[in-house]
Amino acid sequence: MENSSRFFSNQACEYFPCHTSPKDDFNCLFCYCPLYSMGDRCGGIFEYVEGVKSCMDCHLPHMPEYYDTVISKLTNDAV
Numbered sequence: 125m126e127n128s129s130r131f132f133s134n135q136a137c138e139y140f141p142c143h144t145s146p147k148d149d150f151n152c153l154f155c156y157c158p159l160y161s162m163g164d165r166c167g168g169i170f171e172y173v174e175g176v177k178s179c180m181d182c183h184l185p186h187m188p189e190y191y192d193t194v195i196s197k198l199t200n201d202a203v
Contacts, residue, residue: 131188154185158198167197 134140134152141150157179159166168182184190 130191149187151186151188151191153191154194157182157185159185159194162197167193 130153131151132153133150137152140152142155157166157168159168160177160179163177164170166184168179168184170177170179170182172178185194
């Protein structure tokens with residue numbers, strides 16, 4: 125599989141799917157989004173619902189083509 129080190133999908137997980145996104149190409153590598161704590165600087169799609177950040181419509185960490193984007197944000201924003 126192309127990008128096999130950047131992607132895996134655990135369809136047997138009791139929480140799968142955790143988002144309303146395509147189930148065939150869903151990446152579970154970042155099960156808990158590593159960008160969540162960046163607040164509004166995460167770069168993903170989110171909204172605040174009663175003061176809590178909801179990322180239900182965000183697919184950024186779950187699509188293999190965004191792996192480099194996630195790693196870049198973690199590297200560049202952590203400095």
